[in-house]
Amino acid sequence: MPEGDTIYRLADRLRRALAGQAIIEVKSAVAEIREGHLLGSTVVDVGSRGKNLLIGFSNGLTLHSHLMMHGAWHLYARGERWRMPSFRLRLALSTETTEAVCFGAPIVRLLRTDRLDADPRLRALGPDLLSDGFDAEEALRRLSADPDRPIADALLDQHAVAGIGNVLKSEILFLAKLDPRTKVGAIEAAALRGVLDVAREVITRTVARGRGGRFVLPGRVTRVTSQSMLGRGGELWVYERRGERCLACATPIEMIRQADARSTYFCPACQRG
Numbered sequence: 599m600p601e602g603d604t605i606y607r608l609a610d611r612l613r614r615a616l617a618g619q620a621i622i623e624v625k626s627a628v629a630e631i632r633e634g635h636l637l638g639s640t641v642v643d644v645g646s647r648g649k650n651l652l653i654g655f656s657n658g659l660t661l662h663s664h665l666m667m668h669g670a671w672h673l674y675a676r677g678e679r680w681r682m683p684s685f686r687l688r689l690a691l692s693t694e695t696t697e698a699v700c701f702g703a704p705i706v707r708l709l710r711t712d713r714l715d716a717d718p719r720l721r722a723l724g725p726d727l728l729s730d731g732f733d734a735e736e737a738l739r740r741l742s743a744d745p746d747r748p749i750a751d752a753l754l755d756q757h758a759v760a761g762i763g764n765v766l767k768s769e770i771l772f773l774a775k776l777d778p779r780t781k782v783g784a785i786e787a788a789a790l791r792g793v794l795d796v797a798r799e800v801i802t803r804t805v806a807r808g809r810g811g812r813f814v815l816p817g818r819v820t821r822v823t824s825q826s827m828l829g830r831g832g833e834l835w836v837y838e839r840r841g842e843r844c845l846a847c848a849t850p851i852e853m854i855r856q857a858d859a860r861s862t863y864f865c866p867a868c869q870r871g
């Protein structure tokens with residue numbers, strides 16, 4: 599599933615392609631969305647909230663899409679052949695030069711822009727790690743609401759804090775030196791705040807550089823390993839590295855299944871607390 603940083607960068611690409619442009623053709627496989635809803639309107643803005651993509655139009659409507667596991671947005675030059683079969687089409691929007699096509703997304707719907715904050719699905723989202731006005735207090739309150747839950751599961755709960763997916767979850771907990779099975783209620787407030795600080799830094803850096811490239815937080819890694827140990831281009835600290843040696847302490851990385859059978863990778867030596 600795409601993580602918050604992926605959707606944030608997707609929003610950025612769509613914004614650069616579509617903002618200020620008028621929609622001159624609409625192809626819809628969504629029963630509730632007809633061509634007339636969007637034809638002739640101009641794209642005002644494209645943004646994200648957690649893993650939700652929002653495209654705002656000049657007619658006061660906003661297109662909300664969520665890609666879940668298998669959805670995608672593609673950008674094409676107008677008239678270019680799609681790289682995905684047309685039966686997977688959900689919605690295609692054309693400007694004079696560009697066609698933005700949404701394939702396979704389970705959620706594609708139109709909302710009134712002035713009612714976005716009242717929408718149950720969007721309102722239920724926790725504070726967005728990539729939002730300028732990130733509300734850490736609210737995120738801490740929501741994370742702590744279920745004290746018996748392991749921290750790894752809590753971080754994936756988009757109703758607590760929006761934007762973290764399965765890859766970043768493992769990386770964040772490694773950098774925070776926290777055992778993924780630790781119950782939220784057993785983590786001191788300052789340490790939990792520290793986890794959020796790491797999460798914001800990691801997701802912000804991921805947006806800046808794109809996926810790939812290991813996250814190095816100043817002061818958090820005490821031992822620097824040789825380049826030859828980095829492996830796989832030095833991408834990630836623990837994710838999908840089960841059985842390989844920890845890049846900080848050389849202990850074999852372990853993998854466990856947590857809620858919904860989601861995999862969690864961690865170093866049993868570095869992540870004790």
Ligand SMILES: [Zn+2]
Nearest residue numbers: 844847865868
């Ligand atoms: Zn380690």
